[in-house]
Amino acid sequence: MIFNQLTGLHQHIGNWPGKTVERAEGTLHFKGYTIDIVDLPGIYSLSAFSLEELISREYIIFEKPDLVINVVDASALERNLFFTLQLMELEAPLIIALNQIDMAEKKGIKIDYKRLEEILGVPVIPTVAIRGKGVYELLNRAVEAIERGVPKPATIKYGEEVEERIKRLSEALKDLQLKYPTRWVAIKLLEGDEQIEREIYRLNPGTKDLVKEIAAEIESIHGHPCPTVITSERYEMAGRIAREVQRILPAIKAPLIERVHNITTHGVAGYIIMALVVLGIFHAIFSFGGFLSEMLSEFLYGYESLFESTLGVGPLKDIIWGGVIEGMIANITIALPYIIPFYLILYTLEDSGYLARIAFLMDVVMHKIGLHGKAFIPIMLGYGCNVPACLGCRIMETERERLLAGFITTLIPCAARTVIILGLVGTFLGIQWALALYVIDLVIVFILGRIAFKTLPGEPTALIMEMPDYRLPHMKTIIKQTWFRLEEFLKISFPLIIASGIIIKLTEIFGLLSVLSQALSPVTVGWLGLPEIVGITLIFGVLRKELTLVILATLLGTTDFRSVLTPVQMFVFALVVMLYVPCVATVAACIKEFGFRRSLIIVLIEIALAIFIGGITYRLMTIFSILEGW
Amino acid sequence: MEVPLTALREGETGVITSIKVGSGCAGRFCRGIYKRLEDMGLTPGTKVTMLKSAPFHGPVEIYVRGYRLALGRGMAERIIVEVQR
Ligand SMILES: Nc1nc2c(ncn2[C@@H]2O[C@H](COP(=O)(O)OP(=O)(O)O)[C@@H](O)[C@H]2O)c(=O)[nH]1
Ligand SMILES: [Mg+2]
Numbered sequence: 001m002i003f004n005q006l007t008g009l010h011q012h013i014g015n016w017p018g019k020t021v022e023r024a025e026g027t028l029h030f031k032g033y034t035i036d037i038v039d040l041p042g043i044y045s046l047s048a049f050s051l052e053e054l055i056s057r058e059y060i061i062f063e064k065p066d067l068v069i070n071v072v073d074a075s076a077l078e079r080n081l082f083f084t085l086q087l088m089e090l091e092a093p094l095i096i097a098l099n100q101i102d103m104a105e106k107k108g109i110k111i112d113y114k115r116l117e118e119i120l121g122v123p124v125i126p127t128v129a130i131r132g133k134g135v136y137e138l139l140n141r142a143v144e145a146i147e148r149g150v151p152k153p154a155t156i157k158y159g160e161e162v163e164e165r166i167k168r169l170s171e172a173l174k175d176l177q178l179k180y181p182t183r184w185v186a187i188k189l190l191e192g193d194e195q196i197e198r199e200i201y202r203l204n205p206g207t208k209d210l211v212k213e214i215a216a217e218i219e220s221i222h223g224h225p226c227p228t229v230i231t232s233e234r235y236e237m238a239g240r241i242a243r244e245v246q247r248i249l250p251a252i253k254a255p256l257i258e259r260v261h262n263i264t265t266h267g268v269a270g271y272i273i274m275a276l277v278v279l280g281i282f283h284a285i286f287s288f289g290g291f292l293s294e295m296l297s298e299f300l301y302g303y304e305s306l307f308e309s310t311l312g313v314g315p316l317k318d319i320i321w322g323g324v325i326e327g328m329i330a331n332i333t334i335a336l337p338y339i340i341p342f343y344l345i346l347y348t349l350e351d352s353g354y355l356a357r358i359a360f361l362m363d364v365v366m367h368k369i370g371l372h373g374k375a376f377i378p379i380m381l382g383y384g385c386n387v388p389a390c391l392g393c394r395i396m397e398t399e400r401e402r403l404l405a406g407f408i409t410t411l412i413p414c415a416a417r418t419v420i421i422l423g424l425v426g427t428f429l430g431i432q433w434a435l436a437l438y439v440i441d442l443v444i445v446f447i448l449g450r451i452a453f454k455t456l457p458g459e460p461t462a463l464i465m466e467m468p469d470y471r472l473p474h475m476k477t478i479i480k481q482t483w484f485r486l487e488e489f490l491k492i493s494f495p496l497i498i499a500s501g502i503i504i505k506l507t508e509i510f511g512l513l514s515v516l517s518q519a520l521s522p523v524t525v526g527w528l529g530l531p532e533i534v535g536i537t538l539i540f541g542v543l544r545k546e547l548t549l550v551i552l553a554t555l556l557g558t559t560d561f562r563s564v565l566t567p568v569q570m571f572v573f574a575l576v577v578m579l580y581v582p583c584v585a586t587v588a589a590c591i592k593e594f595g596f597r598r599s600l601i602i603v604l605i606e607i608a609l610a611i612f613i614g615g616i617t618y619r620l621m622t623i624f625s626i627l628e629g630w
Numbered sequence: 631m632e633v634p635l636t637a638l639r640e641g642e643t644g645v646i647t648s649i650k651v652g653s654g655c656a657g658r659f660c661r662g663i664y665k666r667l668e669d670m671g672l673t674p675g676t677k678v679t680m681l682k683s684a685p686f687h688g689p690v691e692i693y694v695r696g697y698r699l700a701l702g703r704g705m706a707e708r709i710i711v712e713v714q715r
Binding site: 227 | 648695697698
C-alpha cells in the first residue's frame with residue numbers, strides 16, 4: 001500500500017499475510033532526485049528458512065539499498081518490532097513508517113513515536129497508507145536521511161549473559177574479512193543460521209568449536225537451545241520497547257469487529273455464513289452479469305444494419321464485421337459483465353480480511369489433500385485469475401505444498417471460465433446447471449488433490465497464520481484494483497480477439513478451417529459429441545479461456561447459442577473448457593514457479609482429464625436422457 | 631499443570647514451557663517449522679490465550695504478543711503450556 005502510494009503503481013493489495021511475493025520496482029521523482037523503490041515481500045523474520053525471507057535478506061545485504069523503509073503495523077507493535085530489531089542488527093540504513101495508526105487507535109493503542117525514535121535511533125514517521133497520510137513526510141525524511149547520511153541505529157542489547165557472549169564471538173570474528181556486520185554474524189551463528197554457518201566455517205573452520213562452546217554455555221544457563229534463547233530474548237526486547245512507547249486505552253470500536261470475527265470463525269455459524277456468502281456471490285454475479293450482458297448486446301447488435309449499409313455485403317464486410325466487430329461485441333457482452341462484478345466482490349473479500357477466516361475454517365478440509373488452510377487463499381484467488389493464484393502459492397511453506405497448491409489452483413475456474421459457465425450454461429440451461437459445474441469441479445479438485453497428495457512424498461504440514469483484523473473494505477482501493485485488472489484484460493483480450501478473428505475468417509475463406517476441425521473431430525465429435533467447429537475454439541481458447549465462447553459466437557455468427565448447440569452439448573462444452581489446459585498466461589506462471597517439466601505434466605494431465613470426463617459426462621447424460629427436451 | 635496448548639479452554643491462558651519436536655520429524659523442514667513458530671513469538675515463557683478451538687480436529691486461534699495467530703491442531707498439540715488459573 002505504501003509502495004503504491006509512493007510510486008503510483010498498482011501492486012496487488014490484500015488483507016492477508018504474505019500477498020506480496022514478487023519483488024516490484026517503481027521510480028519516483030522527488031525534489032530533483034530520481035528514486036528507485038523496490039517492494040519486498042512481507043515477512044516476519046530474517047532467517048533463511050523461507051524463500052521470501054532469504055530473498056529480502058540477500059537484497060538488503062548485497063544490493064545495498066540507500067535506505068530501507070520498514071513498514072511497521074502499529075496495531076501489532078511487538079511482533080513488528082521483532083522484525084525491526086533484526087533489520088537493525090543487520091545494520092541496514094533504516095527509516096520506519098509507523099503505518100495503520102488509524103487501526104491502532106481503534107484498538108485503543110496510542111504510540112509515542114518520538115520516544116520510539118529515541119530508543120531505536122531511527123527516524124519514525126506515522127502514516128495511514130490508505131489515506132496517503134504521512135507519505136509525503138515519509139519521503140521527505142527519507143531524502144533528508146540520505147542527504148545527511150543515515151544515522152547508525154542504536155544497538156539494542158540482549159540479556160547480560162547472552163550479550164557478553166555475542167561480544168566474545170564478535171571479537172573472534174573481527175579479523176575475518178566479512179561482507180556482513182560482525183555482530184550480526186555472531187548472532188546468526190548462535191541462532192544456527194545454516195547459510196551463515198556454511199560461509200563462515202568455510203572461511204575459518206576454527207570458529208565452529210567456539211560457537212559450539214558458547215552455544216552450550218548459553219544453553220546450560222537458560223535451559224533452552226541457544227537459537228531459542230536468542231529469539232526469545234529478541235522478542236523480550238521488542239516487547240519491552242513496545243510497552244514503553246505504547247499506551248493502551250479502552251478500545252473504541254472493537255466489540256463489533258470482535259463479534260463479526262467470532263461469528264465468522266464459529267464452528268457451526270462460520271460454515272453456514274461461508275456457504276451463504278459463496279452462494280450469494282455466485283448469485284449476485286450471475287444476475288447482475290446476465291442483466292448487463294443482455295442490455296449491452298441489445299445495444300451493440302443494433303449496429304449491424306448500419307454496418308451493412310456502409311460496407312455493403314461481401315467479403316470485406318464479412319472479415320470486418322464477422323471477424324473483428326462481432327468478436328469485440330461478443331467480448332464486451334459475454335465477458336465484461338461477469339468479470340467486473342467478480343473482481344469487485346473478490347477484492348472486497350480480500351480487503352476486508354474475510355479470506356483469512358475462510359482459510360481458518362477450511363483448514364481441516366485442506367489437510368485431507370495434504371495442504372493446510374492457507375492454501376485456500378490462492379484457491380479463492382484462482383476464481384479471479386489463475387496467474388496471481390499460482391504465484392500466491394508461495395505463501396505455502398514447502399516446495400511440495402507449493403506444487404500441490406499450484407496444481408489445484410489451475411483447476412479452479414477463473415473469471416474467464418466463469419464467463420463460459422454463466423454466459424452459456426447459466427444463461428441457457430439455468431443457474432442450477434452452472435452451479436452443478438462448480439460442484440463437479442470441486443469434487444474433481446478434491447479427488448485429484450487427494451491422489452496427488454498420496455503420490456507425492458513429503459512431510460506433513462501445519463497451518464501457522466496471522467489473523468489480520470477485520471476492516472471496512474476500502475472502496476477506493478477495491479475499485480482501483482478492479483479497474484487495473486479490467487484494463488489489463490482489455491489490453492490483452494482485444495488485440496487477441498481481433499487477430500484471431502481475422503485469422504479465423506481468412507482460414508475459413510481458404511477452407512482451412514474445416515481441415516483443422518476435421519482433424520480434431522474424432523475427439524470433439526466422436527468422443528465428446530460436440531459440433532465439429534468447436535475444435536477451433538478449443539485451440540484458440542488456450543490463449544484466453546473466454547475466447548472459446550467469443551470465437552464460437554464469431555464462427556456461428558450469433559450469441560444465441562440455443563440455435564446451434566443442444567443442451568447436453570452446452571454442458572459438455574463448458575465442462576471441457578473448464579478443465580482442459582490452463583490458459584497460456586497461467587502455464588507461463590506455472591513454468592516460472594515449478595519448472596518446465598512439472599508444468600508440462602500438469603498440462604497433459606488436465607487435457608487428458610478434460611477429454612475423459614467430458615466424454616463420460618456426454619455418455620451418461622445421453623443414456624439417462626438428462627437435459628433432453630430442455 | 632503442564633498440558634498441550636490444545637487442552638486450554640477458550641479464554642484460558644497458559645505460559646509456554648517448551649515445544650516438542652515430533653520424533654518422526656527431524657529434517658530441515660521440521661527445524662524450519664520450529665523456527666517459524668519461534669519467529670512468530672511462540673518462545674518459552676510467552677503467555678498465550680486460547681481464543682477459539684475449531685471443531686472436527688480443526689485449527690486453534692490464540693492470542694499471543696498482541697496479535698491473533700491461527701495454528702493447525704497438529705502443531706498446537708506440540709506446544710506445551712503451564713496453565714494459569
Ligand atoms: N486502515 C488502514 N488500512 C491499511 C493501511 N495501510 C494498509 N492498509 C490495508 O492493509 C492491508 C494490507 O496492505 P498491503 O499493502 O497489501 O500490505 P503489504 O503488502 O503486506 O505491506 C490492505 O487491506 C490495506 O487496505 C492503513 O494505514 N490503515
Ligand atoms: Mg505488498
